[in-house]
Amino acid sequence: MVLATALGEDLSRAFLQGLPPGSVYALIAIGFVLAYKTSGVFNLAFGAQAYVSAALYFQARLEWGWGILPALLVSVFILAPVLGLILERLIFRHLRTSSSVAKLVVAIGLTVAIPSLFDVLVGFEPVAGQTPTGIIPGGASVFYQPVGVYAFSRDELMAMGVAVVVMLGLAALFRFSGIGLQMRAVVESPRMTELNGIQADRVSAFSWALSSVFAGLAGVLIAPRFNTLAAPDFFNLVVVAIAAAAVGRLISLPRALAGGLGLGVFIAFANTFLPEWALSYPILAPIQDNVAPAVPFLVLFALLVLWPAVRATKEQADPLSGVDPPPPSLASHERSAGLTVATRVFAVVFFLTVGLVVFTQADVSWLFLVTQSVILSTLFLSITVITGLAGQISLCQGSFAAIGGFTVFQLSDRYGMSVLVAALIGAAVAAACAALLSLPIRRLGGVWVAIATLAFAFFFDAVMVKLPWVGGGGTSLLQGTRVPRPTIGPWDLGNDKAFLVLALVVFVVASLAVIQIREGTTGRTLRALRGSELASQSIGISPARSRVMAFALSGFLAGLGGAMLTMHQENVNYTLNFSPFAALFWLVLVVSLGSRTVEGAAQAGAAYALFEAIVLRGAVFGWIFRNTDRIPGIFPISPKWRFIIFGLGTIQFARHPEGLVEFNTRRAHRRAEALMARLGRSRAASPPEPDAPVTEESVP
Amino acid sequence: MTPILDLRSVSAGYGPFHALFDVSLSVQPGEAVALLGANGVGKTTVARVATGLIAPSEGSVWVNGTEMTGAATFRFARAGVAHAPEGRSVFATLSVEENLRLSFRQSKGRRGVAPALDQAFTQFPSLARRRRMLAGDLSGGEQRMLSMARVLVEAPRLLVADELSLGLAPIIVDEIYNDLARLRSEGTALLIVEQQISHALALCDRVVLLEHGTVIWEGPTEDAEARVVAKIFDHAAGEEPPA
Ligand SMILES: Nc1ncnc2c1ncn2[C@@H]1O[C@H](COP(=O)(O)OP(=O)(O)O)[C@@H](O)[C@H]1O
C-alpha cells in the first residue's frame, strides 16, 4: 500500500518533471518539421537561427536595457523573419532544385557561419554564467503547482503553452488555408507549382519567414534553460529535437509535439528510476551513468535504423528536374595531357619551394601550424573519400579521428606500445568502427546517413569518451590524455622538423592511395552509385558493399589523421580537436574548397591551420612589409571570420559541387587552353573555325 | 488574327548544350497543332520554351500578342497556357483532392474551389473514389486523368501536352484523346507532342516536323500523313528522310 503510493508519486513527479524539457524539444521539433515541410530543407541551421534571436533578445535586454516587448518584437518578429528572407533570397531560392544532400551541406555551413556572423556584427560576447531571462517577468522565480508534486516555473509553463498553441495554429494553417498547400507543392516541385499559376518564389519566401519566426520564438523561449548562451548548445538541442521529429516522420506536427513531450518524460523516468533500481541491481549502474545522457541520440539512431517508415519518407524527385542541365565532370578529366603535365610540374615546384622555406626559415609556432595543416590534410582525405567519392555526408568523422587518437593514448599508456604501431592499430580500429556503423545505415538515403552519423557522433561524445577504456576516465581529467612522440630507429621525432617529414610522408602515401582508389574499380563503382542507385543496381553493383568499403576506408584515414594529430600535440585534446561541432567545421571546409580532389583536402588542411595566422592576424602584411610592426591596425581580425567565410563557402557547393578549387581550376584550364590555342593558331597558316563545334554538339 | 502562341526564331538549350536552332512556330486560337519527330530531336524542349520552363537563348516568345521571352513560368500559366509535362505531371506528395484544390484555388478563387471539385469528381468518378489517396500512389493512367481533370474544369487558352499516351493502355489513350477533342470543341488551342502519330493526326489541323532541333516541314495534316509515316519508317531503317 505504502509502496504503491510512493511509486505513484514518483511516477507522476517524473512525468511532470519531463514536461518542461519535453516542451522545449517539442518546440524545436515542430519548428524543424515546419521548415522541412515548407522549404524541403533539412534545416540543421535552425538552431543557429534560434541562437541569433535569443542572443539579440538578451543583448537588448541586458546590455541595451530595453523592455521585454520591444526586445521581443525586434528579435523574434523582425530579425528572425528578415534573416529567413535573406537566406531564402540569397541562398535557398537558387538551390530549390538541388539535391537534398546539397541543401543539407549548405545548412551545415550556415550552422557554422550564422552565429559567428551575428556575434561579429552585433558585438555579442556570450558571458559565462550570465543566465538569460525569459519573456515574462519572474519567469524563473514564480512557481505554480497545478497538480501538486511538482512545481512549474512561469517560463516552463510559457514554453509548454506556446508549444501547444503554435502546433494548433500551424495545423490549422495547413488544413484550412491555401498557402499551406502551396508550400508543400513548392517543396516537391517549384516548377510544377508555377505551371499552376502560383508564384513559387513568393511562396517559399513566406515559408522561410514563417519558419524563421518560429525559430526565433523557440530560441527566446528556451534560452533561460542555459547557463550561458552558446551556439553549440542550440545545435545539440536541434539534434535532440530531430529525434522527436522523427517520431512524426518529419512531416506530422502533432506527432512532433508528442515526440518531444514523450522524449522529455522518458528521460525524466530514466533519471528517476534508474538510480533506484541501480541500488538493488548493480548491473544497471553503468547503464544509469552512461546511457541516460545519450537517450535522444540512441532513440534517433534506433528510429532511423529500425523503423522503415522513417526511411520511406524519401522525398519525391521533382518530375521537372529534366529541365536543368547535367552537372559538369571533374576538371582534371577534361584537360589535355600537356596541361596535366604542366600543372603537376607547377605543383611540385610550388610545394618544394614552400617546403624549403618552412624547413629553413620557420620558427617553432609556424612549424607547428604547417605540421598541423599537413596532418589535417590527411584527416580531411577521409572526407574526400566519403563525401567526394561516395557522395555521403558523414558527420562523425571527428569520432573516428578520436578513436585513432584514443587508441594511441590507451596502447602507449597501458602497454607502453610504440606509438607508430599504435597509430596504425588506431586507424584499423577506426576503420572497423566505421564499417560496423555503416552496416545498419547502409541502406539509408543521403540525408538520413548524415543524421544517423550525427547521432553517432553525439553518442560517442556523451558516452564513449567518458569510459575509462576510451577517454581514460578520471585520471585523464587530471593529467590529460598524454601521448609521447615516436622514435624510428635513430630518428627522434620529438624534433618538430623530423615529425613534419613523417606527416608529409603519411599524407603523400594517403593521397596516392586515394587517387588510386578514385581512378580504380572502387572509385568507378562509387561514382556510378552517386549517379543513380537504381541504375547501378541493375548493372550488378551492390550499393551496400561499396558503401561499407567507403566508410571503412574513410574511417581508416580519419583514425590515422587523429592518431597523427594526437602524437603531434602529444595529447588527445578531445574537446578541442574532435567534438561533434568541431567536426562540422571540417566538413564545411572540405566541401567549400573541394571534396572530390586531393588538392581540395590539402587546401582545407592549410586553411584550417593557417588561415587565421596568415590572413586574420595579418601575418601576410608582416611579410610584405618585412616587419611585423607594420601590420595594419585592423588586424587581428576576429577569428570568427574563419567560420563565417568557410561556412558561407558551402553555398557554392550546391551550385558547383566540385568545390572552389575545382571551379577555379576549371576556369584556369579554360583560359590556359584558350591561350595555347591562340598561340598555336597565330603560328598555323589556316586558323580553325572557333564556332564549328556547335553544330556537331547539337547532333544527339 | 493574333496567334495564341508564337515562337519567333527561337534557339534554346541546356547549359552548354544546344537543343533548338532557329525554331519558329505559331498556334492560332482554337487550332490544334501536332509537333512530331523522332526521339531526342527537341520536341520536349519546344514544349518547355512554350510554357516558360526554359528561356530561349535567342529569339522571342509571344503569348496572345504579348512578348513573354524570359518571363517566369507562372506568368505563362496566368496568361492561359497550360502544360501537361512529359512523365509524372501531378504532385506525388499531395492527395488527389489536394492536387485539384491547389490549381482550382489559384484559378477560381476561394469560393470557386468547391464547385470545381464537384465538377471534376462527377466527370471522373474513379478519381472521386481515390480523392484521399496520395497522387503518387495512383497508376499512370489515373495520374494522367488527374492532370486532365485539372485542365478540363478550367479550360485554358492553350494546352501544351507532351507525350500524353506514353506508357498507357490503349483504352486509356483513347479516353484521353476524347477529352482532348472535347477541350478543343470548347475553344482551347492545342500543341500536341506525340509518338503515337495516328491519334495526333486524327485530332490536329496542322503538323510541324522537327529534326535535329530545327523545323524541317510544316503544313496541313492531309499533306503530312505520307511524309510523317515515311519519315518514321525511314528512321527505323536508319536512312535519311527525304529533304
Ligand atoms: N536537361 C538536359 N540537359 C542536357 N541536355 C538535355 C536535357 N534535356 C534534354 N536534353 C537534350 O536535348 C535534346 C532534345 O531533347 P528533348 O527536347 O527532350 O527531345 P524529345 O522530346 O524530342 O525526345 C536531346 O539531345 C537531349 O539529350
Ligand SMILES: [Mg+2]
Ligand atoms: Mg520528349
